[in-house]
Amino acid sequence: QQQVKQSPQSLIVQKGGISIINCAYENTAFDYFPWYQQFPGKGPALLIAIRPDVSEKKEGRFTISFNKSAKQFSLHIMDSQPGDSATYFCAASLDGQNFVFGPGTRLSVLP
Amino acid sequence: NAGVMQNPRHLVRRRGQEARLRCSPMKGHSHVYWYRQLPEEGLKFMVYLQKENIIDESGMPKERFSAEFPKEGPSILRIQQVVRGDSAAYFCASSPSRNQPQHFGDGTRLSIL
Numbered sequence: 001q002q003q004v005k006q007s008p009q010s011l012i013v014q015k016g017g018i019s020i021i022n023c024a025y026e027n028t029a030f031d032y033f034p035w036y037q038q039f040p041g042k043g044p045a046l047l048i049a050i051r052p053d054v055s056e057k058k059e060g061r062f063t064i065s066f067n068k069s070a071k072q073f074s075l076h077i078m079d080s081q082p083g084d085s086a087t088y089f090c091a092a093s094l095d096g097q098n099f100v101f102g103p104g105t106r107l108s109v110l111p
Numbered sequence: 112n113a114g115v116m117q118n119p120r121h122l123v124r125r126r127g128q129e130a131r132l133r134c135s136p137m138k139g140h141s142h143v144y145w146y147r148q149l150p151e152e153g154l155k156f157m158v159y160l161q162k163e164n165i166i167d168e169s170g171m172p173k174e175r176f177s178a179e180f181p182k183e184g185p186s187i188l189r190i191q192q193v194v195r196g197d198s199a200a201y202f203c204a205s206s207p208s209r210n211q212p213q214h215f216g217d218g219t220r221l222s223i224l
Contacts, residue, residue, distance in 0.1 A: 006153075034212060043115070043202050043215035044154065089153055096209035097167055099144070101153035 002027060004092050006102030013109050019077040021105045023090035028071065030092040030100075035064065035075050038087045038104075047088075048075070080109045113138065115205050115216035116185075123222045130190040130197070132219045136205030142166075143186045144204045144213060145178060154202060160186060190221075198223045 005024045013019045023033075032051055036044035050057045050064040050073065057064045063076040077084055090102040116135040124130050136143050141162050146154040156170040160180040171178065175193075180186040190197055200220050204213035 032210070036215075041217070043117075043204075043217045045215065046212045049212060096206075096211070097159060098169070099146075099154075099156050099213070101146075101155070103153045104151075 002098070002100050004090060004100045004102045006090055006105060008105060009103070010106040011108070013080045013107065015080065015082060015109055015111050017080050017109075019080045019084065019107055019109070020074060021088055021090070021107070022072065022074045023092075023102050024070075024072045025092045025100075026071065027092070027094065029094050031095065032093045033064070033066065033073050034091050034093075035062075036089045036091065036101075038089065044089060077107075080107075082109045082111050085109050115140075115203055115214055117201075117203050117216035117219050119219060120217065121220050121222070123224060124193050125224050126194060127192050130193050130221055132188040132190075132201050132203075132221070133185045134188070134203030134205075134216060135185040136203075137214055140205035140207050140214070142206045142209060142211075143180050144206075145186075145188050146202045146204065148200045148202060148218070157188070193221075193223050195223050197221060 034049035035047045037047045038044040048059050048062045061078045066073045087104045087106050089104045093099040143160045145157040148154045158171045158178045159167040175191045177189045200218045202218045204215045206213045
């Protein structure tokens with residue numbers, strides 16, 4: 001009930017391509033869905049987040065698509081760059097508590 | 112405006128010793144969260160504290176682990192009688208209130224010999 005599934009585990013994309021990472025959750029009470037980017041040796045950094053009252057949110061090259069009925073949400077990185085190479089985590093929380101993280105996707109963007 | 116500060120960055124302990132991990136939240140943040148991350152895995156929630164109070168400790172092991180966030184000073188995650196399985200990266204995050212985004216520190220990497 002508290003699990004967040006994430007796929008793929010790893011992703012290789014050519015520079016300029018679109019990176020897509022998918023997450024699925026079980027608890028329909030979750031009301032906040034952030035994405036974090038983590039570089040080696042660093043803490044996760046908040047990238048973009050969405051609440052279930054909207055189906056899409058875009059910030060620069062990053063877009064979250066949210067499908068409430070399917071209990072799925074995804075991160076799209078447009079025009080992927082080598083500097084985007086990092087591990088990406090989706091997460092879900094209820095009322096600002098009980099943050100549950102996905103296992104992560106290691107993205108490599110080839111120059 | 113300094114971010115979330117964690118120290119030490121690396122901590123080595125022998126089995127049976129105590130480990131103390133410190134976290135100073137961002138200025139103006141009174142909510143602190145601790146997470147554990149094993150290699151190649153996501154973050155696992157451990158405990159959520161607000162000044163002087165533990166709000167949610169559902170992710171904390173029942174024994175050997177404790178956390179506090181005193182009125183003055185940093186939040187402390189304490190692990191007593193450490194075992195090899197405690198080796199991990201421990202991250203602290205803070206937020207100004209419960210429903211606001213969390214900002215993470217760069218973690219403490221704990222190694223148990």
